[in-house]
Structures are given as C-alpha cells and as structure tokens.
Amino acid sequence: xxKDVLCAVDLGDEHSWKKALPKAIExxxxxxxxxxxxxxxxxxxxxxxxxFPDDFEDKTLAAAxxxxxxxxxxxxxxxxxxxxxxxxxxxxxxxLRIAExxxxxxxxxxxxxxxxxxxxxxxxxARVVRHATCSVLVVR
Numbered sequence: 001x002x003k004d005v006l007c008a009v010d011l012g013d014e015h016s017w018k019k020a021l022p023k024a025i026e027x028x029x030x031x032x033x034x035x036x037x038x039x040x041x042x043x044x045x046x047x048x049x050x051x052f053p054d055d056f057e058d059k060t061l062a063a064a065x066x067x068x069x070x071x072x073x074x075x076x077x078x079x080x081x082x083x084x085x086x087x088x089x090x091x092x093x094x095x096l097r098i099a100e101x102x103x104x105x106x107x108x109x110x111x112x113x114x115x116x117x118x119x120x121x122x123x124x125x126a127r128v129v130r131h132a133t134c135s136v137l138v139v140r
Contacts, residue, residue, distance in 0.1 A: 001029030002105035002135075008037050008095050008124075011067050016110045017075070020139040024108035025080055027137070032105075034082040036072060037098050039091045040064050061086055092127035099134060106135040 007024035010016035021036075028034050043057055068084040076082050085102075087094035099107050111125055125138045 002027050002032055004028075004033045004035060004102055004104045004106075006035045006037055006095070006099050006102060006104040006107045008039070008091070008107065008109040008128075009068075009071070011038050011064070011071055020108050020110045020137075021075060023137060023139055025076065027106055027108065028080070032081070034076065034080055035085055035098070035102055035104065036068060036076070036082060037085045037087060037095060038064055038068050039094045040086060040088045042089050057088075061088065092124040092131075095124070095128050096131055099132060104134050106137060107132055108137045108139065111138050111140045 005024045005028045007017070007021055009021065024034055040060060043052060064086045065084060068086060072082050072084055085098055087098055095107060095109070098104075107128060109125055109128065111122060129136050129138060
C-alpha cells in the first residue's frame, strides 16, 4: 500500500475518474492519504486576460475548489482521508509538481481519450509516466 496517492481528475469528464478513483482509494490502503487534483487551464497572455474581469481568475479557482470538494463529498467514502487540490497550468506539469510537493508515493490517472485507449496513452498520461519520480498507475 501507499502512504500518499495523488489522483488527477477532470471534473468535466467522468472518464477521467470513474475507474481511476476507486483504484486510488484502494492503493492508499486503510491509513494512507488521498490527494485529489484538478487542473484549471491558464488564462494565457496578458493580451487575452485583459478581456476578463480583474477577479475572474480568483473566482474561477475558488469555483473549481468548491466543485472538487463537492466531488469528494459525493464520490469518496467518508472514512477516507482526502485533500482537495486545485492547480493552474498545463495538466501534466501540475500533476508532476503537486506529486513532488506533497511527496506522493503514487499517481493514479486515466489513460486519456477512451476512443483512443486501445491505441495509445493520452498526452498528459504519457508525459506523467515519463517524468514522474514515483510510481504511476494509468487506468484504462
């Protein structure tokens, strides 16, 4: 079993967590910690971000954190020690960064687009597998 397991989820895509979340919960055993991460894309160049209200980014991150907490309440059993983490940027970069910061023993994530699952890993999963310093389970 693992002490700290990071499970990356896309709250807008059930495929990203439907099979991965139960595996992440199982891998942490009875006493490990589950860290659930969702990544919000960056708002890009200042040229683009100037069209958003000043507090748009903060509100978006706060809404993502609330949505992730609701997700945990609905999908993670009550006895499981869990933590909601919202990051901003490229998904694979943030997954690797958070795994390092938390000191995770394992990362659990979905393979990517289910239509392509029998042919290849998604780009985020492939990059995480290549660069992670801990074990990675890619769930199909």
